[in-house]
Amino acid sequence: MSVLTFLRPRGSASAARERLQLIIAHERSETGRPDLVITLREEILAVIAKHVKVDADKVQIKLERGQGVSTLGVDIEIPVDAAPLRASA
Amino acid sequence: MPALNGRVGKEKFTPVTSPAPTLPVFACRGRVFRALALAPQAPVSDWLALLDEALKRSPTLFAGKGVILDAANLGSEAADIESLIAELSGRRIQILGIEGASCEAAGLPPFLVNGRPAADSVEVVIEEEKPPMTSLTIEGSVRSGQTIVHHEGDVTVMGSVSSGAEILAGGSVHVYGALRGRVIAGAAKNPRARIYCRKFEPELLGIDRLVRTAEDMGNHLRGQAAQIWLDGGAIKIAALI
Amino acid sequence: MAKVLCVTSGKGGVGKTTTTAALGAALAQAGEKVCVVDFDVGLRNLDLIMGAERRVVYDLINVTNGDAKLNQALIRDKRLENLALLPASQTRDKDALTDAGVERVIGELREKFDWIVCDSPAGIERGAQLAMRHADVAVVVTNPEVSSVRDSDRIIGLLDSKTVRAEKGETIEKHLVLTRFDPARADRGDMLKVDDVLEILSIPLLAIIPESLEVLRASNVGCPVTLNNPLCAPSRAYIDAVRRLKGETVAMAIPSDRKSLINKLFTRRAA
Numbered sequence: 001m002s003v004l005t006f007l008r009p010r011g012s013a014s015a016a017r018e019r020l021q022l023i024i025a026h027e028r029s030e031t032g033r034p035d036l037v038i039t040l041r042e043e044i045l046a047v048i049a050k051h052v053k054v055d056a057d058k059v060q061i062k063l064e065r066g067q068g069v070s071t072l073g074v075d076i077e078i079p080v081d082a083a084p085l086r087a088s089a
Numbered sequence: 090m091p092a093l094n095g096r097v098g099k100e101k102f103t104p105v106t107s108p109a110p111t112l113p114v115f116a117c118r119g120r121v122f123r124a125l126a127l128a129p130q131a132p133v134s135d136w137l138a139l140l141d142e143a144l145k146r147s148p149t150l151f152a153g154k155g156v157i158l159d160a161a162n163l164g165s166e167a168a169d170i171e172s173l174i175a176e177l178s179g180r181r182i183q184i185l186g187i188e189g190a191s192c193e194a195a196g197l198p199p200f201l202v203n204g205r206p207a208a209d210s211v212e213v214v215i216e217e218e219k220p221p222m223t224s225l226t227i228e229g230s231v232r233s234g235q236t237i238v239h240h241e242g243d244v245t246v247m248g249s250v251s252s253g254a255e256i257l258a259g260g261s262v263h264v265y266g267a268l269r270g271r272v273i274a275g276a277a278k279n280p281r282a283r284i285y286c287r288k289f290e291p292e293l294l295g296i297d298r299l300v301r302t303a304e305d306m307g308n309h310l311r312g313q314a315a316q317i318w319l320d321g322g323a324i325k326i327a328a329l330i
Numbered sequence: 331m332a333k334v335l336c337v338t339s340g341k342g343g344v345g346k347t348t349t350t351a352a353l354g355a356a357l358a359q360a361g362e363k364v365c366v367v368d369f370d371v372g373l374r375n376l377d378l379i380m381g382a383e384r385r386v387v388y389d390l391i392n393v394t395n396g397d398a399k400l401n402q403a404l405i406r407d408k409r410l411e412n413l414a415l416l417p418a419s420q421t422r423d424k425d426a427l428t429d430a431g432v433e434r435v436i437g438e439l440r441e442k443f444d445w446i447v448c449d450s451p452a453g454i455e456r457g458a459q460l461a462m463r464h465a466d467v468a469v470v471v472t473n474p475e476v477s478s479v480r481d482s483d484r485i486i487g488l489l490d491s492k493t494v495r496a497e498k499g500e501t502i503e504k505h506l507v508l509t510r511f512d513p514a515r516a517d518r519g520d521m522l523k524v525d526d527v528l529e530i531l532s533i534p535l536l537a538i539i540p541e542s543l544e545v546l547r548a549s550n551v552g553c554p555v556t557l558n559n560p561l562c563a564p565s566r567a568y569i570d571a572v573r574r575l576k577g578e579t580v581a582m583a584i585p586s587d588r589k590s591l592i593n594k595l596f597t598r599r600a601a
Contacts, residue, residue: 013550016549022384038388057401063387065385232490233481234454252483
């Protein structure tokens with residue numbers, strides 16, 4: 001395999017470089033707080049639990065790391081018969 | 090395990106069947122093991138140079154092994170045995186005992202006669218309980234990193250002995266596949282032990298106290314079926330027909 | 331009955347992660363429910379090869395420690411719905427894995443999937459031993475090169491002694507995948523022959539993967555090679571390997587430069 005392979009304009013190497021740049025930037029910014037997502041989940045759940053009863057297992061968290069901005073999706077399953085806590089209090 | 094505990098408990102509480110109580114005994118058992126013997130010859134400086142050359146070829150030759158120093162050929166230089174032992178320990182060779190010399194000095198390893206401590210060689214008659222010779226058969230292959238140690242009898246390997254594997258047997262070693270690792274036969278002081286293999290590509294071979302590395306053996310039998318035996322203190326190798 | 335398959339080698343850089351991704355995807359392409367698990371804690375790479383690195387939320391350690399449920403940590407593949415990834419942690423080290431934790435997670439995975447493909451870290455230490463511990467089938471990845479072959483031999487010894495199956499006195503199925511096979515060098519006689527490797531390791535051959543630009547391309551774009559280009563020579567070898575794993579008898583050909591023009595087209599760039 002030659003160096004030219006990497007220099008070809010539409011080769012897969014440019015895709016590799018972009019993917020690596022993005023993920024390494026994210027990993028560097030995450031050093032020191034590797035459990036950020038867990039912390040976020042716990043705190044978001046704590047806020048919601050003030051109002052409705054939620055099952056911690058019925059929570060799906062999706063993360064999409066992007067260029068410049070990442071999206072965090074928290075999908076919480078709330079049972080239909082979940083009584084609002086404030087009403088019962 | 091629980092079954093064993095139960096039986097011990099039962100014996101304790103049924104005095105009818107228990108043996109007469111015995112006084113606690115200070116247990117002292119004999120141990121027989123293999124040691125390499127080094128027999129330096131005067132002048133010691135020349136002999137040390139030869140040793141260094143051998144160690145350069147196989148640096149782990151003496152690693153972790155007990156070594157007996159045979160001082161019989163040292164002549165007048167035997168008096169300075171302390172500095173010789175210091176030279177050896179500088180090469181990480183540990184001396185367990187000294188044979189063939191009689192000078193006493195504090196801090197030296199014990200003096201031995203015919204492999205026994207010199208002090209009690211006269212009175213002690215050791216009735217050696219020879220373990221029954223049993224052979225060990227290994228169905229598969231001995232892989233790199235594995236070690237088979239079998240002091241009492243032959244070892245038969247149905248598969249191959251890989252590069253980086255080791256076998257140490259009291260008796261003969263039979264390898265029905267390829268022999269690519271290290272094999273020492275006759276480790277129980279048995280010069281009549283032999284090594285047989287279907288494909289001869291070993292890294293190291295030994296019988297009784299003699300050891301040869303692959304480099305010493307040459308290439309003429311590589312890949313062939315071969316047997317290795319000891320003849321008058323020399324390792325012989327021949328093709329099996 | 332779910333099967334746990336461990337991809338292992340002893341030596342690093344021989345193609346374990348590529349093989350894990352390719353076999354996992356090929357099994358999923360054949361309709362099996364598959365989870366690929368990265369055991370290389372601290373040096374995760376399977377997420378990159380699978381193209382899921384931007385979606386990792388939780389990892390294997392989070393699940394073994396109870397910080398997250400298995401369902402929350404599994405990443406579904408975007409291309410194949412019956413393929414999932416359980417990534418390794420990049421921030422912890424291998425000591426963070428516990429025997430009991432791994433046993434529990436493998437047990438849970440067995441209930442959800444048909445095949446659990448574990449990507450072992452290099453070496454013979456704890457991480458590698460945990461990855462192989464619960465395996466029913468092992469795929470030993472070897473390059474036709476002396477140090478790789480000897481390391482594989484060592485790993486086969488460990489598979490026969492340190493796995494749950496071995497400890498119970500059962501046999502563990504072992505297969506050889508010969509990677510980075512260069513037909514041109516083989517024809518010139520400058521590479522260990524397939525027969526020599528097989529004779530030394532004495533385990534059955536599952537696949538010969540020719541050295542190929544397609545493997546590099548697939549990892550660059552983050553797609554298992556069997557998905558990225560199912561018709562290229564390495565993909566066909568992996569797809570045949572999966573058919574053999576599932577019990578089919580498939581003829582095996584040793585890639586050669588001399589054989590055909592087609593073979594030449596696939597392999598010449600790699601020489």
